[in-house]
Amino acid sequence: MATDRTAEVTWHGDLMSGSGRIDAVTSGALGNLDVDWRARSEDGQRETSPEELIAAAHATCFSMALSHGLAQSGHPADELKTSATVTFQPGEGITKISLHVSGKVPGTSEDEFREAAETAKDNCPVSKALAGVPDISLDARLEG
Amino acid sequence: MPRLQRSANVRWEGNVARGSGAISAATGAFTELPYTLASRVERPNGKTSPEELLAAAHAACYSMSLAGELTGAGTPPERLEVHATVTLDQVEDGSHRIVASELLARARVTDVDAETLNGLAATASEGCPFTKLIEASGTVTVKATLEGDPDGD
Numbered sequence: 001m002a003t004d005r006t007a008e009v010t011w012h013g014d015l016m017s018g019s020g021r022i023d024a025v026t027s028g029a030l031g032n033l034d035v036d037w038r039a040r041s042e043d044g045q046r047e048t049s050p051e052e053l054i055a056a057a058h059a060t061c062f063s064m065a066l067s068h069g070l071a072q073s074g075h076p077a078d079e080l081k082t083s084a085t086v087t088f089q090p091g092e093g094i095t096k097i098s099l100h101v102s103g104k105v106p107g108t109s110e111d112e113f114r115e116a117a118e119t120a121k122d123n124c125p126v127s128k129a130l131a132g133v134p135d136i137s138l139d140a141r142l143e144g
Numbered sequence: 145m146p147r148l149q150r151s152a153n154v155r156w157e158g159n160v161a162r163g164s165g166a167i168s169a170a171t172g173a174f175t176e177l178p179y180t181l182a183s184r185v186e187r188p189n190g191k192t193s194p195e196e197l198l199a200a201a202h203a204a205c206y207s208m209s210l211a212g213e214l215t216g217a218g219t220p221p222e223r224l225e226v227h228a229t230v231t232l233d234q235v236e237d238g239s240h241r242i243v244a245s246e247l248l249a250r251a252r253v254t255d256v257d258a259e260t261l262n263g264l265a266a267t268a269s270e271g272c273p274f275t276k277l278i279e280a281s282g283t284v285t286v287k288a289t290l291e292g293d294p295d296g297d
Contacts, residue, residue, distance in 0.1 A: 002233040002243070003185050005196035009203040009228075014220040015212035022204060025196050027188035029177050035204045039171075041148060048173035049150055050208075050274060053201035056152035056167050060179060061194035063156040063165055071159035078157065085151040093273035095147070125232060126194050129242040129281035 009035070022048070041090050051086040051094065054130070059084035061126035062099055069116040075108040096135040102143050114140045167192070185232070185240075195230045195242065202245050202274050203228035210268035210288075214253055217264060223252040223291075231282070243282040245275075252291040261288050 005027070011020035015037055022033040039047035059082045070077050080103045087096040101117055108116075117140035121127055127136065151170040157163050160181050167177040183191030207226040214221045231244040249265055256264075265288035269275045275284045 002231050003193075003195065004229050004231050005188070005193060005199050006227055006229040007196065007200035007203045009200075009207045009224075009226045011207040011211050011224040011226070012222065013211070014215035015208055016215075018211055018220070020204065020207050020211075020224075022200050025192065025200055027183060027192050027196055028190050029179075029188070029192035029196070030174050030200070033173055033200075035208070037208060040208070043148065046171050046173065048169055048171055048204075050201040050205035051148070052150035052152060052169050052171060052173070053197050053204065054274065055150050056154075056169060056174075056177075057194040057197035057201060059152050059154040060165060060167055060192075060197060063154045064160055064181065064184070064194075067156050067158070067163055068160035071161075076159040077163075080154075080156040082154045082156070083151055084154075085149050088148045088150065088273070090148070093276060123239070124194075125240045125242050125281070126198065129198070129278050131280045132277045 040088070051088045054094070055084040055086040055097070058086070058097060058099070058126045058130065061124040062101070062120050065120035065124035066101065066103075066117055069119050070105055070108065073108075073112070073116065075105050075112070078104040078106065094130075094133050096137070097130065097133055098137045098139070100139045102141045104143050108142070110142050113142045167197075195232045198242070199228045199230040199245070202230065202247065202272070202278070205272045205274040206247050206249070206268060209272040210249055210251070210265060213264040213268040213271065214251070214256070217256075217260070219253055219256045221251050221253040225250040241281060242278065245278050245282060245284050247284065247286045249286070249288040250291055251288060256290065258290055261290055
């Protein structure tokens with residue numbers, strides 16, 4: 001069955017000096033998030049941006065896919081910590097995504113964990129949707 | 145312009161069917177958003193999902209792109225409302241795939257007719273980096289209306 005998720009944004013004014021707001025999403029989990037060009041194109045901002053939301057979507061999707069793969073192989077994760085960093089080159093687009101994951105997974109080896117992480121990176125739906133990104137890198141490490 | 149980086153962190157506990165995760169943005173704009181498999185493929189019950197975050201990213205990206213196109217045409221918008229709906233579906237091999245993102249824009253802008261708006265709305269989608277990416281996996285459709293038009297309000 002298909003699942004739809006909607007987000008609503010209102011924008012005022014032009015691109016450079018105007019501003020927008022993510023008003024609402026289907027689940028209600030987030031809303032009233034301000035966005036503007038400065039937040040997107042300068043460092044040290046406290047507002048979100050499309051690239052930050054893509055980073056959040058990718059880290060989220062990857063974590064689920066990896067937890068599934070690990071459970072399928074008989075070693076469910078106690079905890080996975082994933083970060084995704086999206087690199088945006090204005091005028092060019094998204095040029096790179098770096099995924100870092102550290103996991104507490106009883107009974108699995110470093111190699112098995114890395115292999116499961118590579119599979120999750122290749123197959124999660126957000127990875128497939130972002131397949132046009134020139135460089136998606138992965139660093140996977142087992143904890144203790 | 146220099147390259148920019150934006151990061152997010154996720155903590156997941158347990159397996160996919162019964163586990164749960166929490167999502168935080170590096171800017172602090174949102175923290176510890178909960179999500180589960182059920183919130184992704186069933187009723188959301190107040191929890192977000194990767195596809196919802198993509199919908200938010202696409203709507204935010206596209207509204208900026210359309211503001212840029214309208215401004216470039218000499219008619220900066222007073223207000224734009226953009227809805228993005230991302231569809232996740234099971235495909236033939238049984239895996240899940242993001243098959244579509246549908247953009248609906250409603251513009252309050254003077255001295256622009258519906259035809260011009262539609263042209264700029266299509267250009268804005270082509271100029272939005274996220275549209276280009278998602279087309280690797282699914283289709284992107286755009287519909288734009290002027291506030292006050294019978295089709296719009």
